[in-house]
Structure formats: structure tokens, C-alpha cells
Amino acid sequence: MLDAAWIGASSLPSRTLYPHQWSWDSAFMALGRSWYDQSRAQQELETLFRAQWSNGMVPHIVFNPSVAEDAYFPGPAFWQSSTRSPNAPRDVETSGITQPTIHAHAALEMHRHALDPVASGAFLGWLYPRLVAQHRYMLDARRPAGTRLAVMVHPWESGLDNSPAWDRALDDLVIPAGGVPPYVRRDLAHGDPKDRPTNEAYDRFVYLAARYRDSGYDDARLVDVAPFLIAGPMFDGILVLSLTALAEIASIVGADPTPHREDAHEIHAAIIDELWDGPTGRMSALEVTRGERSVEDTIVSFAPLLDPHLSTDVVDAIVRDLRSASFHPDRPDGYVVPSFDLKGVGFDERRYWRGPVWINTNWLLWWGLRQHGQMELAEEIAASSLRLVARTGFHEYFDPFDGRGFGTDSFGWSAALTIDLIERLDPGERRRMNERLAVLP
Ligand code: 9WN
Numbered sequence: 001m002l003d004a005a006w007i008g009a010s011s012l013p014s015r016t017l018y019p020h021q022w023s024w025d026s027a028f029m030a031l032g033r034s035w036y037d038q039s040r041a042q043q044e045l046e047t048l049f050r051a052q053w054s055n056g057m058v059p060h061i062v063f064n065p066s067v068a069e070d071a072y073f074p075g076p077a078f079w080q081s082s083t084r085s086p087n088a089p090r091d092v093e094t095s096g097i098t099q100p101t102i103h104a105h106a107a108l109e110m111h112r113h114a115l116d117p118v119a120s121g122a123f124l125g126w127l128y129p130r131l132v133a134q135h136r137y138m139l140d141a142r143r144p145a146g147t148r149l150a151v152m153v154h155p156w157e158s159g160l161d162n163s164p165a166w167d168r169a170l171d172d173l174v175i176p177a178g179g180v181p182p183y184v185r186r187d188l189a190h191g192d193p194k195d196r197p198t199n200e201a202y203d204r205f206v207y208l209a210a211r212y213r214d215s216g217y218d219d220a221r222l223v224d225v226a227p228f229l230i231a232g233p234m235f236d237g238i239l240v241l242s243l244t245a246l247a248e249i250a251s252i253v254g255a256d257p258t259p260h261r262e263d264a265h266e267i268h269a270a271i272i273d274e275l276w277d278g279p280t281g282r283m284s285a286l287e288v289t290r291g292e293r294s295v296e297d298t299i300v301s302f303a304p305l306l307d308p309h310l311s312t313d314v315v316d317a318i319v320r321d322l323r324s325a326s327f328h329p330d331r332p333d334g335y336v337v338p339s340f341d342l343k344g345v346g347f348d349e350r351r352y353w354r355g356p357v358w359i360n361t362n363w364l365l366w367w368g369l370r371q372h373g374q375m376e377l378a379e380e381i382a383a384s385s386l387r388l389v390a391r392t393g394f395h396e397y398f399d400p401f402d403g404r405g406f407g408t409d410s411f412g413w414s415a416a417l418t419i420d421l422i423e424r425l426d427p428g429e430r431r432r433m434n435e436r437l438a439v440l441p
Pocket of ligand 1 (some may be wrong): 013018022023024025060158160161187
């Protein structure tokens with residue numbers, strides 16, 4: 001499947017629904033592919049970082065010039081990167097927003113199992129200054145005055161675009177007349193409207209993107225031009241993970257790891273101070289302009305498990321929530337981890353990020369749990385992921401109750417992260433996993 005998604009120098013998340021290169025998809029796909037094709041895995045990241053902006057931003061989409069404008073919305077004619085921003089590359093069109101910084105972690109892990117360590121070391125040497133610029137962008141441009149955490153300016157930057165975690169901030173948007181330019185949704189040509197965001201959600205997405213674009217993607221004026229400024233437990237949790245990986249990459253390439261460790265520590269401390277709520281024992285997203293925390297319990301609240309320095313108390317509280325009936329379907333053949341509280345208002349087992357299980361969020365939580373020695377729960381998540389893809393295929397997302405697949409099929413990271421997960425199982429886990437798969441209906 002990954003080979004079929006390869007288009008010469010990068011991969012497509014889906015040939016139909018997502019016909020360009022996406023940032024965090026590329027990191028996931030490179031990591032999975034690296035177990036059997038180191039060279040293409042490196043090339044995937046290289047292509048992405050060749051489209052990096054001069055201010056360090058890694059765009060969330062790199063457009064394929066041979067794909068028609070009407071194949072995906074919003075395409076290059078909407079973002080107009082090369083003419084709107086002095087920072088955007090001139091030789092390739094990209095979107096004007098970013099996505100979670102999982103790349104340093106992927107690159108480090110790829111290096112750890114590289115069959116050709118010399119080529120891998122040379123690649124890391126090439127990538128390191130680009131990763132540094134990417135993280136400087138997050139820490140400098142994305143921490144407007146008074147903010148200790150990196151903020152997102154758009155739900156698409158979270159990668160969990162339609163999550164109820166952003167509902168409050170989106171509901172409060174006041175969209176002026178004419179604020180939403182006319183547009184045609186292209187996703188509905190390939191996806192069932194029941195699985196995709198509503199038209200109302202799309203209007204808000206388009207309004208926010210157009211407003212940021214019309215400012216010339218000017219981060220110096222973020223507070224004025226971006227009415228959605230959110231620090232997220234997943235966005236910032238991944239930032240701690242990637243800064244920690246960056247420190248390790250620095251040591252490998254002969255640079256000084258200390259500044260990256262200090263940055264990781266700063267974000268770690270800010271997550272605890274600003275996103276952690278002791279009384280409820282939960283992490284939540286923070287709308288930074290108004291200082292409001294989201295009250296919805298979504299899968300993003302578990303992602304600080306990716307922070308290696310999280311204290312045992314916080315890990316235990318997160319694990320309690322993950323084990324609760326809110327995130328465990330009440331039937332023995334159900335699947336974890338739903339993207340939204342099963343009892344939450346508006347939970348929807350098939351709509352994009354509002355309930356279904358996704359392989360990448362499962363993989364992130366599995367990684368975080370293993371890092372904190374929570375092996376049993378990690379194994380349950382791994383087993384759910386493998387049962388899902390074995391039973392129904394590499395769909396984009398799945399019903400937590402009966403495992404039905406939704407969104408696009410042949411979805412890149414569902415395949416790639418399955419490879420990574422299988423490769424990392426120890427012999428005992430592998431045996432137990434095979435036993436569970438042998439009894440699949
Ligand atoms: C908008 C490509 C991307 C993923 C995101 C996922 C979805 C795009 C869309 O697809 O978002 O970026 O058109 O819905 O939410 O995480 O990177 O797979």
C-alpha cells in the first residue's frame with residue numbers, strides 16, 4: 001500500500017481524498033516505510049523540508065503541481081503562498097499553516113534502526129538545521145506576547161481538525177458578512193457527508209484560513225489576525241517529544257543538545273501550569289486570548305503522555321481517564337481509543353475526529369504509555385489497532401463499537417504505523433497479539 005502511495009519523491013495520504021503531500025502524514029509514512037526502504041523514507045522528509053518557509057515554518061500541505069486545482073480544496077489558488085508571503089518558497093506552492101512537529105521524533109527513530117547508518121547520519125546532518133529552524137518558528141513566532149505555549153492558528157494545524165476540543169472557540173467566532181469567500185467542497189466527491197465535517201464547520205475553517213492568508217501570513221500580528229489561538233495538549237505535547245528528539249539528534253550530529261533540552265523543559269513546565277487541571281485530573285486545550293480551557297474530554301487530553309518528563313501523578317490520572325467508561329466501549333469486542341468521550345454531547349462514532357478510532361492517535365498514545373512503563377494499556381491499544389486493520393482494512397478511521405471503517409480507504413498512516421507497531425513488539429507481545437488475531441470473527 002505504501003509503495004502504491006509513492007509518487008516519485010513523496011507519498012500521498014490517499015490518492016482520492018488527499019492527493020498532495022501532508023506534513024505529519026509524511027512523518028508517519030516515512031517512519032513506517034523506513035523499516036523496509038530507508039532511502040525513500042529519507043526522501044519523503046527531504047521533499048517536505050525542501051518546501052520549508054524561510055521563517056522555519058513547515059507547511060501542512062506541499063502541493064503537487066501535476067494535480068488539478070479542483071482535485072482538493074483548499075488548493076494552491078486559495079493559499080497563494082508564493083505571492084502572499086515573503087517567507088514562502090517561490091518554486092513550490094504550499095499551504096500557509098503548519099501541523100504538529102512529529103518529524104524530529106520520526107527522523108531519530110528512523111536513524112535508530114537504519115540498515116545504512118552512514119547514509120542515515122549524513123541525512124540527519126542535512127535535516128538537523130532545518131529541524132532547528134522548524135522548532136525556532138514554533139517557539140518564537142508561535143508564542144505571541146504572554147504565551148508560554150506554542151499556539152495553533154487554525155484547527156487544521158492540530159491535525160484533529162474537527163475535534164470537539166475546538167468547538168467553543170469556533171462557536172464564538174463572529175464571521176463578518178463576506179468573511180467566507182465562495183468555495184466548493186471537494187472532499188464530498190470522495191467521502192460520505194456523514195463521515196466528514198459539516199458545511200458550517202467548513203465555513204469556519206475557510207474563514208480562519210482566508211483571514212490569516214489576507215494578513216500575508218503575518219505572525220507578528222497573530223493576536224489581531226487570528227481569532228482562533230489555541231494551545232493544545234497534543235500540539236504542545238508533541239512539541240516536547242520533538243524537542244527531546246532534537247536534543248538527541250544534536251548529539252548525533254555533533255551539535256549542542258543543551259538548548260533543545262531547555263526548550264523541552266520550558267514547554268513541559270508550561271503544559272503543567274497552563275493545561276493541567278488538578279481537581280478534574282485532566283489536560284485541556286486553552287484558548288489563549290481569553291484564557292478559556294475547553295471542557296470537552298477528547299483524545300488530545302492524553303497526548304502529554306508523549307512528554308518523557310511527565311510526573312507519575314499526572315501519568316496515573318491520564319491512565320485513569322483512558323481506562324474509564326468514557327474511552328472504553330462497553331462491550332468486549334469494542335475498540336480503543338475513541339477520539340471523543342463516548343458519553344460526550346455530540347459523540348458520533350463515524351464523524352471525522354468526533355468519536356471514531358484513528359491509527360495515528362492510537363500509535364501516539366501507545367508510544368507515550370510505553371515510555372511511562374504502562375505496558376498493559378499500551379498492549380490493549382496495539383491489539384485494538386491491529387484487530388481493526390486486520391478485520392476491515394487500512395481505513396482512515398473506525399467505529400469504536402463494531403470496527404466499521406470510514407473516511408478514505410487505503411490510507412497511508414494506517415498502513416505505515418501498523419508496520420512500525422508490529423516491528424516494535426517483543427516476542428511475548430507478538431505471541432499474545434497473534435492469539436488475539438487468530439480468533440477474529
Ligand atoms: C486538512 C491528510 C490530512 C491529515 C489531517 C486530517 C485531514 C485535511 C482535510 O487529512 O485533514 O488538513 O482535508 O480534512 O484531519 O490530520 O493530516 O491525511
